Amino acid sequence: MVLVFNCKNCKSTNRITKRANDRVELSRFLGDTFVRECRFCGEKEKYSVNDVYATKGLWSLIFICTTVISIIFISTYLYDSFTEAKNVQAKFLLPIGIAIPPIVYFVWLQGQKKLIRNFNRFF
Ligand SMILES: [Zn+2]
Numbered sequence: 001m002v003l004v005f006n007c008k009n010c011k012s013t014n015r016i017t018k019r020a021n022d023r024v025e026l027s028r029f030l031g032d033t034f035v036r037e038c039r040f041c042g043e044k045e046k047y048s049v050n051d052v053y054a055t056k057g058l059w060s061l062i063f064i065c066t067t068v069i070s071i072i073f074i075s076t077y078l079y080d081s082f083t084e085a086k087n088v089q090a091k092f093l094l095p096i097g098i099a100i101p102p103i104v105y106f107v108w109l110q111g112q113k114k115l116i117r118n119f120n121r122f123f
Pocket of ligand 1: 039043
């Protein structure tokens, strides 16, 4: 989960580097209003913690890539050990090995969705 706000001038999405579970927690770090400079147009504006919202951000993309790479590695390893060493166990582990990365991704995604919903709920 990343915290972002949209620039009042150019509407670009800017990140907030502070970590908070909800807007109450965020306002403890930043105050109810805070001044931020847009990293795209350089315009300094006053924002409210209510202008900040949570999103998955780039982590989602990184996680998907990691999941795909993990599947390729695990399946290649297990397939090789099955064909080369005639390791019969690998044949049974193959579907399990392939299933683990998507399960990890799914669990992570559900957790993120919960965090995002929790942050965006309170105004
Ligand atoms: Zn801007």
